[in-house]
Amino acid sequence: MDTERNGAIAPEHTIKSAVENIARQAGEIALDYFRSRSRVLVEQKGHLDLVTKVDREIEEFLTVRLRKEFPNDGIYGEEGGDIPGDSGRIWVIDPIDGTFNYVRGSENWAISIGLYENSQPVFGVIYAPVRDLMLSGGEAIETELNGKPLPNLPPFEPSLASVGIGLHPSIATEDCLEVLRYISDELRISFRCCGSATxxxxxxxxGHTDGYLSLGDSTWDVMAALPILKNLGLSHTIDWSNHTDLQTKLRFACGNEDFLVSVRPLLASVGGNVVCKDI
Structure with missing residues (x-):
């Protein structure tokens, strides 16, 4: 990953430090609103899909700071931000992933900043302010949680396994039901749905779950996390070479190879890697 800063190649540790600092500052802004969320203005963006004044403010903050730090890079945000760059790199940001949780007072929300280069996610920073968890890593940058390296994850053991799931409201009911049936009847493992892909x-x-299975997540939901997890020995089923449009919904799984093998028949039956434009 060759990332420029003010026209020059920046060392990887400088990139990591700079983006973590931006994420933490954005988290402090979001946390201030969270603690007084009765005053937060909420609009309905779609069925069970909320956008707040805070989402837009955080995206604007992230955009300004990233443009200052990496002026040659593009920026693409969930709330409509799309600034072209000339470096070939794009920072893909989700100002608050888990807005529904945020406005209801749940701790399950986070700020996600991912770097997209050569049609691949290559680096990411995730900050969960309520939990004070900072997760970062990517190409040539060791994955760390709050500054401490994370070990590779253990093998997939079905008898002890749990999987996170994300099912977007736009997904057909029969596909959602098939996901639940397959996990319960075929894999016979437990599942969690926390309302935030990040x-x-x-x-x-x-290591709290063994993998993640999603129908309908957007690119900004996963751009930061996937390169972080790659360093821990995990992979995914997304073929990025066919998904260059960032305005897409994804159907995919993420985990170690044994987990991916176990869920590939399910993905085949529900159109895994079939991508449709956001409506």
Whole structure:
């Protein structure tokens, strides 16, 4: 990963430090609103899909800071931000992943900043302010949680396994039911649905779950987490070479190879890696 800062190649540790600092500052802004959320203005963006004044403010903050730190890079944000760059790199940001949780007072939300280069996620920072968890890593940058390296994750053991799931409201009911049936009847493992892809993937990194299965997540939901998890020996089923449009919904799984083998028949039956434009 060759990332420029003010026109020059920046050392990887400088990139990591700079983006973590930006994420932490954004988290402090979001946390201030969270503690007084009765005053937060909430609008309905879609069925069970909320956007707040805070989402837009955090995205604007992240955009300004990233543009200052990496002026040649593009920026793509969930709330509509799309700033072109000339470096070939794009910072893909989700200002608050888990907005529904945020406005209801749950701790399951996070700020996600991922770097997209050569049609691949290459680096990411996730900050969960309520839990004070900072997760980062990527190409040539060791995965760390709050500054401490994370070990590779243990093998997939079905008798002890748990999987996180994300099912977007736009997904057909029969596909959602098939996911639940397959996990319960075929794999016979437990599952969790916390309402935030970023938090679900953070829990995979921490070893709380063994993998993540999603129908309908967006690119900004996963851009930061996937390169972080790659360093821990995990992979995913997304073929990024066919998904260059960042305005997409993804159907995929993430975990170690044994887990991916176990869920590939399910993904085949529900259109895994079939991508449709956001509506």
């Amino acid at each position: 938090i679900s993937l953070l829990e995979v990194a921490m």
